[in-house]
Amino acid sequence: MILAFRVAMATALAMPIAVAAQPASRFADTKAVExxxxxxxxxxxxxxxxxxxxxxxxxxxxxxxxxxxxxxATYLAHHLGPELAAFKSFTFSDYKVKVRFEGPVALATETYRYRIEPKNGAVAERIGVATSVLTRSGSSWKIISMHSSARKPKGS
Known part of the structure; x- marks a missing residue:
């Protein structure tokens, strides 16, 4: 009975250490994804x-x-790269990100406003959202899927 008590106490004392280690790891993963x-x-x-x-x-x-x-690579070569070359400025504001994990995958949701000032043409102001799926590759995280959309703010 004394042995059972000691095992139970050792297990109980060890549990907070194991539980505390997992959140610290998730915290580091969250920061890496961010x-x-x-x-x-x-x-x-x-x-x-x-x-x-x-x-x-x-x-x-x-x-x-x-x-x-x-x-x-295709998006960068045929869409994003040419777009960035046509812009005078691109700024984000009201940026927020939330990250959660489902097994080995990180799911991120970003919300923001952005303002694009092209070299020629009208300024565009939008409210945007992006969802990304990331996976660990070696010691780093990489985006495997990204979906973004935007709309004009109400009253614009």
């Missing part, structure tokens, strides 16, 4: 997507406002 999304957002604001390929899996899928854009 960093990937932040690096991508910063590149867009700089109007320079050079090097962002490393943030995406080679077989990633990009969806934007009702259209399938293919892999990130």
């Amino acid at each position: 960093a990937v999304l932040s690096q991508y957002k910063a590149a867009i604001e700089k109007l320079d997507a050079k090097g962002t390929e490393r943030l995406f899996a080679a077989d990633s899928q990009i969806f934007e406002t009702g259209g399938s854009e293919g892999t990130y």
